[in-house]
Amino acid sequence: MEQHNVVIIGSGPAGYTAAIYAARADLKPIMYVGLQPGGQLTTTTEVDNFPGYPQGVDGNSMMEDLKNQAERFGTDVRWGMISSVEFSETPGGFHTLTVDEGTQIQAQSVIIATGATAKYLGLPSEEQFMGHGVSACAVCDGFFYKGQNVVIVGGGDTAAEEASYLAKLCPKVTMLVRKGELRASKAMQNRIMNTANIEVRWHTETVELLGDQGVEGVKVRNLQTGVEDVIEATGFFVAIGHKPNTDIFKGQLDMDEVGYLQIQPGSTKTRKPGVFAAGDVADKVYRQAISAAGTGCMAALDAERYLAEFH
Secondary structure, eight states: OEEEEEEEEOOSHHHHHHHHHHHHTTOOOEEEOOSSTTGGGGGOSEEOSSTTOTTOEEHHHHHHHHHHHHHHTTOEEEOOOEEEEEOOSSTTOOEEEEETTSOEEEEEEEEEOOOEEEOOOOOHHHHHTBTTTEESOHHHHGGGGTTSOEEEEOOSHHHHHHHHHHHTTOSOEEEEOSSSSOOSOHHHHHHHHTOTTEEEESSEEEEEEEESSSEEEEEEEETTTOOEEEEEOSEEEEOSOEEESOGGGTTTSOBOSSOOBOOOTTSOBOSSTTEEEOGGGGOSSOOOHHHHHHHHHHHHHHHHHHHHTTO
16 A cells, blocks of 8 residues: 555645645655645636735636646645545554545545535526636625625625625625525624615525626525516625535544534644644635645644654
């Protein structure tokens, strides 16, 4: 069975940054790119807020840049998905990973950077306009809709925060809430109700997104009356939550009620020796490419220090 110093699971900004640091420390990292090579950034067209790209950059191009940098230092980037894991309890012991439900490999340290997946409504038109009017991150993409009318779906804290963020950029923000109340905290509810250019539509669901090349309108239905109408908007933001990609770690690592991995404060360490978590898989607060990259660096440094104890 192949044995490695460090295996990185996932290939977003966290995974690639971990790979760059681990490779430069001569740990010869192996990376499995997973189901969505490049991670969530590959679903956004423009990345404008990552330092070092003054003109902005296409999400796919940026991930290609990170991949090339990781490979330049000797990272072995492999296609495939880790389908199950068996983590050792013994410090310095080897963890066993199964690739694509077949081959098994072993690693003395593992960096989990599997990220999270935004939840969408599941409309065919949502898929069609992804990156062309549809977004799951107002902080990432809101700037592109400056001066335009937008719609946001959701009733929790994230939706409320994103609506108030968009209200600073857009003349009108329409918030679609399925129930007759917001789940958001009282402070966030007050902020929404006191922002003049946010209109909350209660008991409302999205029927379809309309448009040619991009979103031009949102067809909605009132759940109490059944009446349908169209809201003119060029941006459609979905804020109904994220699901961390942690199913394969259930029962082996500590998670919160949603499934985000829990790490020791001030580090990337999980409760298993030699297993570290970086990026959105352990971060439900910031969820930005730059913060994910930062924790990727931390995870590689934590892994390097951990391995130094046994070599």
